[in-house]
Amino acid sequence: MKKIIFLFAMLTAGITVQAQGLEFGFKAGANFSNFSGDVNTDGITSWHAGAALELDLAILGVQVEGLFSSQGAKVEGVDDVNLDYISVPVLAKFYLIPSKLSLTAGPQFSFLVNDAKEAFDTKSFDTAASLGAELKIIGGVFVQARYNIGLSNVNDDSDIKVKNNVFQLSAGYYF
Numbered sequence: 001m002k003k004i005i006f007l008f009a010m011l012t013a014g015i016t017v018q019a020q021g022l023e024f025g026f027k028a029g030a031n032f033s034n035f036s037g038d039v040n041t042d043g044i045t046s047w048h049a050g051a052a053l054e055l056d057l058a059i060l061g062v063q064v065e066g067l068f069s070s071q072g073a074k075v076e077g078v079d080d081v082n083l084d085y086i087s088v089p090v091l092a093k094f095y096l097i098p099s100k101l102s103l104t105a106g107p108q109f110s111f112l113v114n115d116a117k118e119a120f121d122t123k124s125f126d127t128a129a130s131l132g133a134e135l136k137i138i139g140g141v142f143v144q145a146r147y148n149i150g151l152s153n154v155n156d157d158s159d160i161k162v163k164n165n166v167f168q169l170s171a172g173y174y175f
Contacts, residue, residue, distance in 0.1 A: 003168070021056045025140060027172030033071035036150065037161035041073035048168060054093070061093035063104065071166050072116065083122060083154065084114035084148055089130050104132045107147055121156035126164060140174035
């Protein structure tokens, strides 16, 4: 009986190891961003692009991305405020349909590379919570929808709270 259990465990482990994979890809898409907080704003549409690395562990996975992300808002009396970041989301993935449809969640760390000094003094680092979904269509082609909820104040003036909020639609390809 012990040999049968051991054999079953080894076969199960072999199937699990075979299902694991490391995928590298590129993605790009639209950002629909706005500020929340102590300012009157309207949203703007901009873009993001970069690379994604996924470790697929059957029904769970981890995805890390490196993205250039242009975001901001139209601030009353100032016009468009564009903030450009290098963003690094670190996402846990839960597959609803193995290797096809997943839900993602995790933190995003963003480093400011270009700011809009005319609106306000901007902090050089931003954090967000990311929630989204990904669908792998065929081959390596995938689409994603994600919402990044700003957690930190992007304004250097502590009296005025301003947080980034960005909805992203992306398409990409895993190799």
